[in-house]
Amino acid sequence: MxxxxxxxxxxxxxxxxxxxxxxxxxxxxxxxxxxxxxxxxxxxxxxxxxxxxxxxxxxxxxxxxxxxxxxxxxxxxxxxxxxxxxxxxxxxxxxxxxxxxxxxxxxxxxxxxxxxxxxxxxxADTPTPRTGASPGDAVCVTGTLGQSAVALDFFERGEHERANELFRFEPRTYAGIALGETATAMIDSSDGLARSLHQLATASDCGFAIESPLPFDDRIDEVADGPEERRERGLFFGEDFELVCTLPEAAVSEMIDELAVPLTCIGTVTERGVTLDGQELANRGYSH
Amino acid sequence: MxxxxxxxxxxxxxxxxxxxxxxxxxxxxxxxxxxxxxxxxxxxxxxxxxxxxxxxxxxxxxxxxxxxxxxxxxxxxxxxxxxxxxxxxxxxxxxxxxxxxxxxxxxxxxxxxxxxxxxxxxxADTPTPRTGASPGDAVCVTGTLGQSAVALDFFERGEHERANELFRFEPRTYAGIALGETATAMIDSSDGLARSLHQLATASDCGFAIESPLPFDDRIDEVADGPEERRERGLFFGEDFELVCTLPEAAVSEMIDELAVPLTCIGTVTERGVTLDGQELANRGYSH
CATH class of the missing domain: 3.30.1330.10 (PurM-like, N-terminal domain)
Structure with a gap:
């Protein structure tokens, strides 16, 4: 097992x-x-x-x-x-x-x-669960995706200072407290965006229709050779510790204004299936 | 180090x-x-x-x-x-x-x-520190000493059932809550009675005059060959997780009556030095 x-x-x-x-x-x-x-x-x-x-x-x-x-x-x-x-x-x-x-x-x-x-x-008097997403909600993610994947590449290249800097990520504490009051479901992206979405979908018994462009970290382009490698680092590598949450559509712009970190709307909650630009998004990611 | x-x-x-x-x-x-x-x-x-x-x-x-x-x-x-x-x-x-x-x-x-x-x-609104022992206080210990040492001997002999049973000790939670209100200092005996006393003495800037007999577990006699081995298991082996505390003399008999587990008065707090029956008690014990 x-x-x-x-x-x-x-x-x-x-x-x-x-x-x-x-x-x-x-x-x-x-x-x-x-x-x-x-x-x-x-x-x-x-x-x-x-x-x-x-x-x-x-x-x-x-x-x-x-x-x-x-x-x-x-x-x-x-x-x-x-x-x-x-x-x-x-x-x-x-x-x-x-x-x-x-x-x-x-x-x-x-x-x-x-x-x-x-x-x-x-x-947390009312902890935000993974279970409350419902069709029509917006799907949002804080910050950028792929930082830890990039850090790994930097470590391998011997660029240790940049790698260490990327590894010392800022936990999304304040964003989590602010989002927690409004979000219907929330998870961190530690297993990668793809797997985190699948975990949320299973917990909430729903699906997600995700649309490009996704907020990939710019530095992915320094290390990724072509779109496949780029996608791999941004979607599946994980260890990024951003927050992935679902929000009522009406609350999205207010939350974007309120948070000190970037919040990107990446799609909507559906009845079932997890898709990216209409194609099924694989349920794989970081295994600890 | x-x-x-x-x-x-x-x-x-x-x-x-x-x-x-x-x-x-x-x-x-x-x-x-x-x-x-x-x-x-x-x-x-x-x-x-x-x-x-x-x-x-x-x-x-x-x-x-x-x-x-x-x-x-x-x-x-x-x-x-x-x-x-x-x-x-x-x-x-x-x-x-x-x-x-x-x-x-x-x-x-x-x-x-x-x-x-x-x-x-x-x-714990007012956690019990290690620092409050003062000369004249009584020194007490819950339960018996040497259980984990005996368990180790049982494991080595292949008496696994008895060994496992001894290893599953009951944390002194209720005793700790009751003693916590009255005790001037408290520690658990996880490093052995001798080292725990030295740790309390250092934290409270005091000494202890401990007197035999100490509440050694009866089963020590099954495994110890002579008084030196007996003493080693009861005083220095550790991993027993009993509570060692100091109490105002006047509170001792009431606490003995109140607790569901045995509480034994083993000595008094002094100005300095940790002794057992008038002899210096070595500061050694279990290193994790």
Whole structure:
């Protein structure tokens, strides 16, 4: 059984866990485990690792419309060089400061492979679910798509500074709080736009008609060789942590004006099927 | 730099993280990373692993006098056999039900070594610190010491059923809530009684005069060969998750009557030095 299948079955036995974050008693809680082989390419600095690991959990809180309260990280490593641990913590603290939560520490664990588990806790009186999209709603996405895919290319090319910068994404906390009041459904794009849309469609029992152009990051053109590679990075690669949400049509322009980050309307909710420009959009993406 | 030294330095840069759990905004939050090589001996069932991993975090919430709200776990494993994942979740849910928190799921991560990171969140308006012990206070401990040491011996002997049973300890949640209102300082004994006392002494800038007999688990006699081995298991092995606290002398008998678990007075708070029957008690114990 692969992770995705096991996660699907888990959602049946732990109902609170089937969303970006679990909602319980006015709180939203989410945890993620990341490790060197799949999540931190060679060249990732400890500062970036701390930032990104905590940011991934903060993004889940944002996708529930939650206000972050605190984050913790458990840091597993073969060695505990103080400079690395301190830089990791600085990165974690920096991203928490940026969006208003407090980084309150965690655990250290001797471990063969560098492994980080982060947890973020937020408050949300009425958490935004994945289940409320209905035909006629607009489909919107914050920011741009493909940043992490581009970062991976930069890491491979040895352009480590640009890569690290792209890896330290800003969680869409404020956008999530603002959208959360109006959105009928919301998810973050951590598995890629395509898979995130399919997850929303399944949860809301609806479809999506998505239309080009999509807000792909300009830097994709620096690394992608032709339209197929471009599309792959923008739609399927994932790890971008933008918010994908559905909104009543009437609310779209107001939300575009209200948010400090770009919000792009990319299509509409339909009865069934997930399409891009009329063609079926494959349900594939990042497997953690 | 070893884990303990790095944890000490971490407490300087992340002040909220220097206790059993971090206290922020009416909440207490704690995270732990456990892995196969050091925490789950051969013979540990997935049900026991789920129970114990979550219980370790719930114990930290208890040591702050907190009321558990929710727990999550990130489950890293080379494979995702559904029966194992389901049993792990059942164990996690069972221990949460026992003490009143809700298990709300988590993350799955493909990982070379079986690794679990758990986080528990509780509420505590006035969390019990490690810092408030003062000379004249009584020193008390819940339950018995040495259970996990005995469990390890049982695992090694192939007595897996008894070992698993001992490994599934009950977090001292209710005792922690009751003691939390009266205790001047509290910690859990996860690093062993000796090290936990030294940690409390450092935090409260005091000493402890501890007197035998200590409430060692009776089963230690089944596995320990002579008084030295007995003492080693009861004092230094750790991983027991009992509560060690200091109380005003006048409150002790009332607390003994109030708690559903045994509470033993093992000594008094002094100005400095940690002694057992007048001899210096070494500052060593379990290193995670």
């Amino acid at each position: 692969d992770e995705l299948e096991a996660l699907g079955r888990l959602a049946e036995v732990v109902p609170a866990g089937g969303d970006d974050a679990a909602a319980v008693d006015g709180l939203v809680i989410t945890t993620d485990m990341l490790h060197e082989r799949t999540d931190f390419p060679p060249g990732t600095t400890p500062y970036t690792a701390g930032w990104r690991a905590v940011a991934a959990s903060l993004s889940d809180v944002a996708a529930m419309g939650g206000e972050p309260v605190a984050a913790v990280a458990a840091y597993g490593s073969p060695s505990f060089e103080w400079d690395d641990v301190a830089a990791f913590v600085e990165g974690a603290q920096a991203v928490c400061s940026l969006v208003g939560g407090e980084y309150v520490g965690g655990d250290l664990d001797g471990h063969e492979e560098f492994t980080v588990a982060t947890t973020a806790v937020g408050r | 070893d884990e303990l030294e790095a944890l000490g330095r971490l407490a300087e840069v992340v002040p909220a993280g220097g206790d059993d759990a971090a206290a922020v905004d009416g909440l207490v939050i704690t995270t732990d990373m456990l892995h196969e090589r050091t925490d789950f001996p051969p013979g540990t069932t997935p049900y026991t692993a789920g129970w114990r991993a979550v219980a370790a975090s719930l114990s930290d919430v208890a040591a702050m006098g907190g009321e558990p709200v929710a727990a999550v776990a990130a489950y890293g494993s080379p494979s995702f056999e559904w029966d194992d994942v389901a049993a792990f979740v059942e164990g996690a849910q069972a221990v949460c039900s026992l003490v009143g928190g809700e298990y709300v799921g988590g993350d799955l991560d493909g990982h070379e070594e079986f690794t679990v990171a758990t986080t528990a969140v509780g509420r």
